[in-house]
Amino acid sequence: MYFCTMIQDTIVALATPAGAGAIAVIRLSGSDAIAIATAMFNAVSGKKLNHQATHTVHLGHIKEGTRVVDEVLATIFKNPKSYTGEDVVEFSCHGSNYIQQEIIQLCLKKGARMANPGEFTLRAFINGKMDLSQAEAVADLIASDSQASHQLAIQQMRGGFSSEIKKLREELLNFASLIELELDFAEEDVAFANRDEFQKLITRITQVLKRLIDSFATGNVLKNGIPVAIVGEPNVGKSTLLNALLNEERAIVSDIAGTTRDTIEDELNIGGIAFRFIDTAGIRDTSDTIEGLGIKKTFEKMEQAQVVLFLIAATQLLQDKTATQIEIEKIKNKHPQKTLVMVVNKIDQIQTKQISEVKNIHLPQKTVLIPISAKTGEGVETLKTTLLDFVNTGALRNNDTIVTNSRHYDALLKALEEIVRVQEGIDNNLSSDLMAIDIRQALYHFGEITGQVTNDELLGNIFANFCIGK
Amino acid sequence: MYFCTMIQDTIVALATPAGAGAIAVIRLSGSDAIAIATAMFNAVSGKKLNHQATHTVHLGHIKEGTRVVDEVLATIFKNPKSYTGEDVVEFSCHGSNYIQQEIIQLCLKKGARMANPGEFTLRAFINGKMDLSQAEAVADLIASDSQASHQLAIQQMRGGFSSEIKKLREELLNFASLIELELDFAEEDVAFANRDEFQKLITRITQVLKRLIDSFATGNVLKNGIPVAIVGEPNVGKSTLLNALLNEERAIVSDIAGTTRDTIEDELNIGGIAFRFIDTAGIRDTSDTIEGLGIKKTFEKMEQAQVVLFLIAATQLLQDKTATQIEIEKIKNKHPQKTLVMVVNKIDQIQTKQISEVKNIHLPQKTVLIPISAKTGEGVETLKTTLLDFVNTGALRNNDTIVTNSRHYDALLKALEEIVRVQEGIDNNLSSDLMAIDIRQALYHFGEITGQVTNDELLGNIFANFCIGK
Numbered sequence: 001m002y003f004c005t006m007i008q009d010t011i012v013a014l015a016t017p018a019g020a021g022a023i024a025v026i027r028l029s030g031s032d033a034i035a036i037a038t039a040m041f042n043a044v045s046g047k048k049l050n051h052q053a054t055h056t057v058h059l060g061h062i063k064e065g066t067r068v069v070d071e072v073l074a075t076i077f078k079n080p081k082s083y084t085g086e087d088v089v090e091f092s093c094h095g096s097n098y099i100q101q102e103i104i105q106l107c108l109k110k111g112a113r114m115a116n117p118g119e120f121t122l123r124a125f126i127n128g129k130m131d132l133s134q135a136e137a138v139a140d141l142i143a144s145d146s147q148a149s150h151q152l153a154i155q156q157m158r159g160g161f162s163s164e165i166k167k168l169r170e171e172l173l174n175f176a177s178l179i180e181l182e183l184d185f186a187e188e189d190v191a192f193a194n195r196d197e198f199q200k201l202i203t204r205i206t207q208v209l210k211r212l213i214d215s216f217a218t219g220n221v222l223k224n225g226i227p228v229a230i231v232g233e234p235n236v237g238k239s240t241l242l243n244a245l246l247n248e249e250r251a252i253v254s255d256i257a258g259t260t261r262d263t264i265e266d267e268l269n270i271g272g273i274a275f276r277f278i279d280t281a282g283i284r285d286t287s288d289t290i291e292g293l294g295i296k297k298t299f300e301k302m303e304q305a306q307v308v309l310f311l312i313a314a315t316q317l318l319q320d321k322t323a324t325q326i327e328i329e330k331i332k333n334k335h336p337q338k339t340l341v342m343v344v345n346k347i348d349q350i351q352t353k354q355i356s357e358v359k360n361i362h363l364p365q366k367t368v369l370i371p372i373s374a375k376t377g378e379g380v381e382t383l384k385t386t387l388l389d390f391v392n393t394g395a396l397r398n399n400d401t402i403v404t405n406s407r408h409y410d411a412l413l414k415a416l417e418e419i420v421r422v423q424e425g426i427d428n429n430l431s432s433d434l435m436a437i438d439i440r441q442a443l444y445h446f447g448e449i450t451g452q453v454t455n456d457e458l459l460g461n462i463f464a465n466f467c468i469g470k
Numbered sequence: 471m472y473f474c475t476m477i478q479d480t481i482v483a484l485a486t487p488a489g490a491g492a493i494a495v496i497r498l499s500g501s502d503a504i505a506i507a508t509a510m511f512n513a514v515s516g517k518k519l520n521h522q523a524t525h526t527v528h529l530g531h532i533k534e535g536t537r538v539v540d541e542v543l544a545t546i547f548k549n550p551k552s553y554t555g556e557d558v559v560e561f562s563c564h565g566s567n568y569i570q571q572e573i574i575q576l577c578l579k580k581g582a583r584m585a586n587p588g589e590f591t592l593r594a595f596i597n598g599k600m601d602l603s604q605a606e607a608v609a610d611l612i613a614s615d616s617q618a619s620h621q622l623a624i625q626q627m628r629g630g631f632s633s634e635i636k637k638l639r640e641e642l643l644n645f646a647s648l649i650e651l652e653l654d655f656a657e658e659d660v661a662f663a664n665r666d667e668f669q670k671l672i673t674r675i676t677q678v679l680k681r682l683i684d685s686f687a688t689g690n691v692l693k694n695g696i697p698v699a700i701v702g703e704p705n706v707g708k709s710t711l712l713n714a715l716l717n718e719e720r721a722i723v724s725d726i727a728g729t730t731r732d733t734i735e736d737e738l739n740i741g742g743i744a745f746r747f748i749d750t751a752g753i754r755d756t757s758d759t760i761e762g763l764g765i766k767k768t769f770e771k772m773e774q775a776q777v778v779l780f781l782i783a784a785t786q787l788l789q790d791k792t793a794t795q796i797e798i799e800k801i802k803n804k805h806p807q808k809t810l811v812m813v814v815n816k817i818d819q820i821q822t823k824q825i826s827e828v829k830n831i832h833l834p835q836k837t838v839l840i841p842i843s844a845k846t847g848e849g850v851e852t853l854k855t856t857l858l859d860f861v862n863t864g865a866l867r868n869n870d871t872i873v874t875n876s877r878h879y880d881a882l883l884k885a886l887e888e889i890v891r892v893q894e895g896i897d898n899n900l901s902s903d904l905m906a907i908d909i910r911q912a913l914y915h916f917g918e919i920t921g922q923v924t925n926d927e928l929l930g931n932i933f934a935n936f937c938i939g940k
Contacts, residue, residue, distance in 0.1 A: 015493045017565065020613070021487030022485045022590070022612070022938075022940035024486065027492075055526055056527070077527070096620070097615060141540075142564050143566065150569065467492055
């Protein structure tokens with residue numbers, strides 16, 4: 001394999017985010033990592049780095065000739081007790097761009113080469129420190145921005161998912177061997193594999209695969225955020241509502257300097273679950289009739305959403321209840337599968353006794369009405385709870401395995417397809433040799449998930465999405 | 471002192487640049503650092519963090535209750551062998567924003583508080599790990615973006631400058647004590663201080679102070695870059711010249727991912743020295759006469775420059791040599807102190823024999839003419855060498871102490887003022903009691919540099935400019 005020949009050399013990369021900061025970490029990994037680091041590092045203690053024990057930290061200077069490049073901490077990890085499973089040295093230096101470059105350049109001069117994206121993790125995989133789905137979870141973990149996506153990635157990284165797959169694969173592999181053994185004794189018509197046990201296993205595998213495949217819908221939504229469309233006329237209080245929802249959640253973020261807020265933009269984190277709010281603002285500017293709601297673009301955006309919030313002002317609703325009812329019916333008819341929430345805003349502008357009148361409006365089936373005041377905050381908590389209730393977070397809380405990766409989902413679908421074929425084989429008393437082919441195919445797809453079966457193209461695709469330095 | 475009472479508690483901050491990356495480092499410092507870290511960290515080895523030796527690294531999980539927040543490396547540094555001189559724990563975690571926040575929040579819950587900008591370095595200063603000028607050099611080092619500014623910061627951080635000041639201060643302090651002792655025995659008219667030795671010391675101090683004060687002009691320029699104005703009509707090839715100068719130097723930067731290029735913009739690094747090119751493009755758009763060069767704004771910009779490059783096309787020069795001569799004379803007359811370089815561009819558009827004609831133009835005194843072709847690159851190296859020659863880099867190469875900090879410069883000026891007064895005292899046989907006052911004043915200003923004399927306002931100003939986490 002191409003990737004295996006690559007791991008002869010020693011790689012170097014900046015492991016911390018680019019830019020100036022208090023400190024930066026530069027990571028060397030490979031058989032020459034300690035030798036390269038020793039050649040450029042003068043410990044204050046006077047002791048050579050290559051004489052130091054694993055998992056120890058040393059203060060010293062990086063020098064190029066007589067010129068001091070920086071005062072750094074060098075941490076040494078000896079093979080196999082490191083992230084990559086190779087010898088690793090990490091330099092923790094002053095975080096100037098100039099120094100980062102100088103140290104990396106010096107490592108290159110001493111014989112290292114720049115690491116490719118994800119190459120440290122790739123080496124960890126090749127050296128058996130983690131399986132492929134765990135390696136993929138590392139990238140997910142770094143990208144995680146909500147409690148849910150973080151928990152899913154941590155769970156996967158710690159092997160929850162792949163250990164289940166691996167166990168099933170092993171059991172299936174045992175049967176495959178036994179069944180293939182029967183082929184060698186074909187003329188004697190012996191059966192090494194207990195057909196009852198085999199049927200039990202296939203049933204169990206089918207159940208597990210179906211459960212995992214089903215979990216993908218939840219997993220995908222938890223990982224990427226639940227798409228919510230807010231529909232409503234511009235002056236209906238959409239921004240105020242978004243701000244009201246945002247306030248609390250962002251407050252936690254705000255006392256940590258440098259947290260980029262732009263990235264969450266219209267993404268809200270409610271109770272650890274990410275909700276992606278889809279902007280439909282301004283679309284109804286031209287609508288002077290109820291028909292205006294039918295504007296094509298709004299419906300397109302709503303198509304992407306899993307939940308639709310239909311926002312309307314309380315006074316407007318009370319003015320023309322029939323019109324409002326027609327409006328909401330239209331939305332429901334167009335999108336019968338979507339969760340529809342009618343949010344009646346600005347209840348601070350009506351009398352308390354009118355609220356029951358608001359609630360009294362006739363709603364389509366499975367539609368919820370929530371009266372709120374985005375301005376005063378009344379009802380906003382109820383709205384949040386309602387949104388959270390739509391998410392099937394049961395699985396997450398029960399620590400069930402959830403599939404979040406579409407590559408795994410594909411492999412699971414293919415594995416199920418083969419298992420169904422194996423089941424048909426059992427049902428139809430298919431000959432062992434034909435059944436063995438189907439079992440091998442299923443095993444192949446199981447192996448794809450954990451990386452027991454792999455190829456360069458697949459690895460290339462997976463690790464190309466990593467950042468450099470990981 | 472206010473700052474001294476602050477260091478009772480344990481501080482936490484992100485030490486690596488904000489944003490997502492392969493890894494992030496979160497730093498805890500203070501008397502509870504190890505206890506806080508122990509409470510939230512489960513080592514894979516099962517051993518408690520507070521039972522581990524200093525300068526060791528441990529793999530484990532950060533947990534909040536039963537929930538795993540991340541798999542991290544925890545590095546332990548025990549007081550006084552740490553950056554701050556206090557107990558320090560560094561968590562190296564997966565570099566997602568979410569995880570960074572979760573870990574910091576957890577530290578806060580366990581009793582740490584968010585660190586102020588530069589507070590780790592402030593503590594290092596208060597705990598005697600470095601003096602004030604060394605602490606200031608840490609910030610300079612992080613901001614350094616050229617070899618020169620980097621070398622100056624490293625030199626200062628390693629104490630080259632302050633050890634010189636401290637030595638002089640100590641010697642002066644000895645004499646101050648002896649002279650003050652004389653006051654106690656005033657009636658007996660004894661002289662404990664050898665006046666010859668004292669005169670020698672004052673002479674030496676005067677020389678050192680003058681040298682250091684003189685070095686500031688160089689130091690400031692090396693630290694901040696040498697301002698160079700390029701003057702010339704828009705079509706004269708200014709951008710092409712900048713690109714030609716840039717190409718090589720930026721190439722080194724370009725193979726390291728994530729290095730922000732925007733920050734250097736019009737700053738060029740030639741031979742390790744930063745040159746800041748001041749844009750005067752477009753200013754001469756309206757000039758259809760030579761008088762047009764007199765436009766106020768161009769001259770204003772030139773005022774900031776130390777070097778002025780007057781760029782002209784070779785063909786244009788040959789067309790009207792007299793006009794060109796008048797033009798360059800005007801610039802020289804307006805700015806007699808500035809280094810003026812006449813860069814004759816586009817020599818690829820004239821015949822080789824015409825180059826001597828170009829060179830033949832009459833130039834004002836101390837003005838250099840360099841024929842180049844920014845397009846082909848001819849002469850660009852000569853231009854670079856010429857620019858470098860203008861910089862007095864001798865001091866930098868000789869490892870002489872160079873002052874780069876305007877606070878130090880001010881203190882040195884004030885110290886010199888007092889030393890001059892002491893000298894006058896010696897010359898005029900001033901009484902010991904009056905002389906002692908001047909010496910104490912000089913000592914005060916020396917102490918300001920190294921931080922032996924300080925106050926909260928000063929410390930506040932210095933450390934407010936640091937980043938959080940340093």
